[in-house]
Amino acid sequence: MAMNALAATSRNFRRAARLLGLDSKLEKSLLIPFREIKVECTIPMDDGTLASFVGFRVQHDNARGPMKGGIRYHPEVDPDEVNALAQLMTWKTAVAAVPYGGAKGGIGCSPGELSRSELERLTRVFTQKIHDLIGTHTDVPAPDMGTNAQVSLAFLLLLFVIHCHLFVCSAASFILDAFYPIMTQTMAWMLDEYSKFHGHSPAVVTGKPIDLGGSLGRDAATGRGVMYATEALLAEYGKSISGSTFVIQGFGNVGSWAAQLIHERGGKIIALGDVTGSIRNKAGIDIPALMKHRNDGGALKDFHSAEVMDSAELLVHDCDVLVPCALGGVLNKDNAPDVKAKFIIEAANHPTDPEADEILAKKGVIVLPDIYANSGGVIVSYFEWVQNIQGFMWDEEKVNNELEKYMSSAFQHIKAMCKSLDCDLRMGAFTLGVNRVARATLLRGWEA
Ligand SMILES: NC(=O)C1=CN([C@@H]2O[C@H](COP(=O)(O)OP(=O)(O)OC[C@H]3O[C@@H](n4cnc5c(N)ncnc54)[C@H](OP(=O)(O)O)[C@@H]3O)[C@@H](O)[C@H]2O)C=CC1
Numbered sequence: 001m002a003m004n005a006l007a008a009t010s011r012n013f014r015r016a017a018r019l020l021g022l023d024s025k026l027e028k029s030l031l032i033p034f035r036e037i038k039v040e041c042t043i044p045m046d047d048g049t050l051a052s053f054v055g056f057r058v059q060h061d062n063a064r065g066p067m068k069g070g071i072r073y074h075p076e077v078d079p080d081e082v083n084a085l086a087q088l089m090t091w092k093t094a095v096a097a098v099p100y101g102g103a104k105g106g107i108g109c110s111p112g113e114l115s116r117s118e119l120e121r122l123t124r125v126f127t128q129k130i131h132d133l134i135g136t137h138t139d140v141p142a143p144d145m146g147t148n149a150q151v152s153l154a155f156l157l158l159l160f161v162i163h164c165h166l167f168v169c170s171a172a173s174f175i176l177d178a179f180y181p182i183m184t185q186t187m188a189w190m191l192d193e194y195s196k197f198h199g200h201s202p203a204v205v206t207g208k209p210i211d212l213g214g215s216l217g218r219d220a221a222t223g224r225g226v227m228y229a230t231e232a233l234l235a236e237y238g239k240s241i242s243g244s245t246f247v248i249q250g251f252g253n254v255g256s257w258a259a260q261l262i263h264e265r266g267g268k269i270i271a272l273g274d275v276t277g278s279i280r281n282k283a284g285i286d287i288p289a290l291m292k293h294r295n296d297g298g299a300l301k302d303f304h305s306a307e308v309m310d311s312a313e314l315l316v317h318d319c320d321v322l323v324p325c326a327l328g329g330v331l332n333k334d335n336a337p338d339v340k341a342k343f344i345i346e347a348a349n350h351p352t353d354p355e356a357d358e359i360l361a362k363k364g365v366i367v368l369p370d371i372y373a374n375s376g377g378v379i380v381s382y383f384e385w386v387q388n389i390q391g392f393m394w395d396e397e398k399v400n401n402e403l404e405k406y407m408s409s410a411f412q413h414i415k416a417m418c419k420s421l422d423c424d425l426r427m428g429a430f431t432l433g434v435n436r437v438a439r440a441t442l443l444r445g446w447e448a
């Protein structure tokens with residue numbers, strides 16, 4: 001069973017604070033969130049009934065800049081989970097050296113069971129309830145689980161039909177380009193609703209469709225960052241992506257981009273799973289073919305050139321590198337003893353409990369922590385925010401090159417912390433992030 005997310009995150013923070021010798025009053029102050037918002041969102045459903053959902057935004061810390069973090073739509077969203085995720089964002093933005101603090105939001109709902117218009121109403125009501133507490137220079141939301149490319153199967157099929165229809169009419173194909181950004185719709189609705197109160201404000205959310213000021217490369221950024229992080233870690237051990245086997249849990253925004261980029265670099269992805277099921281192929285799954293299958297509306301488990309496997313086996317499947325890209329707490333004291341991977345790249349947020357960490361360390365498994373491994377998303381969100389403020393758009397090559405520089409620099413700084421404090425990569429990353437936030441807090445005049 002997984003530990004409570006907030007207890008797990010706070011335990012890692014406290015260990016880092018002790019390693020740094022942080023003043024105990026500052027330690028306590030850094031742990032307590034700046035502001036916790038809980039709102040009731042009641043919307044009319046398509047069948048005429050009313051439904052109520054609970055929305056959260058936890059603003060954890062703003063010592064280093066505006067608070068930053070995604071909005072999650074998932075049935076398991078609860079206050080402790082959002083609190084933990086907000087705290088992780090504070091350390092993550094500091095590790096990445098982007099000038100932000102940390103926040104996270106979420107609504108307890110099942111986005112796959114809501115229609116497009118119900119999702120729109122929910123997003124707009126949530127934005128109405130929090131609009132005066134977010135802003136370009138205070139708190140900048142972004143996508144997370146359930147708020148990226150969440151479109152219904154019917155909508156995907158509609159896009160496919162339009163695609164086939166427009167294919168014969170090339171003059172109209174630009175209309176299709178205008179349709180695809182609908183897949184980053186949640187942030188577009190948030191931007192539109194916020195702008196009704198405050199005027200057009202593109203930098204109030206990131207992860208937007210390109211037509212509304214989104215950045216080229218943001219959609220792939222978290223997965224691309226995962227790939228850069230994996231390359232950097234494997235190189236430390238004289239290995240490379242091309243000679244390694246991978247297992248990936250989650251095939252949404254992060255998992256599918258990580259899979260495509262790892263596959264492009266010659267990595268062999270031998271098993272993959274999402275909420276509907278898991279598949280494996282010893283010879284390596286053909287990721288471009290799987291992407292086509294999925295984009296045509298196919299479920300993972302129906303992919304023709306792989307065999308279906310038990311999802312409970314996915315995380316303990318034999319491989320070189322395990323990449324969890326879905327929920328938190330999936331690696332815990334129950335399954336950690338059976339993990340066979342040599343490396344774990346935490347593309348998801350807090351996939352590994354501290355109890356599992358201890359077990360994995362004893363087994364010699366190297367864990368690359370979330371606050372570094374998945375920071376590519378917030379790094380490119382920062383680039384998007386900068387472009388919006390400058391009113392100037394970067395090309396994709398510049399975005400990707402800058403992302404690689406930020407990821408590489410953060411890795412070097414984490415390694416330096418590990419060396420000077422004689423600690424593992426998680427504590428290297430935590431001490432780096434916590435120290436930067438503590439320094440900023442003290443410089444601003446914090447007194448006990
Ligand atoms: N999006 C971003 O930029 C960032 C995301 N992250 C983190 O990465 C993780 C994934 O986020 P993201 O890709 O954006 O989310 P998405 O909603 O795009 O995808 C989530 C994926 O996880 C799968 N999933 C959900 N529950 C389970 C389960 N119980 N077992 C197996 N698979 C499951 C989903 O399956 P299905 O599609 O079938 O529902 C889907 O494939 C989260 O932890 C998030 O916080 C971190 C940094 C940035």
Ligand SMILES: O=C(O)CCC(=O)C(=O)O
Pocket residue numbers: 068069070071092140141142143144206207349374375377378379381
């Ligand atoms: O892009 C962002 O601002 C935040 C992404 C996020 O929520 C995360 O890194 O967990």
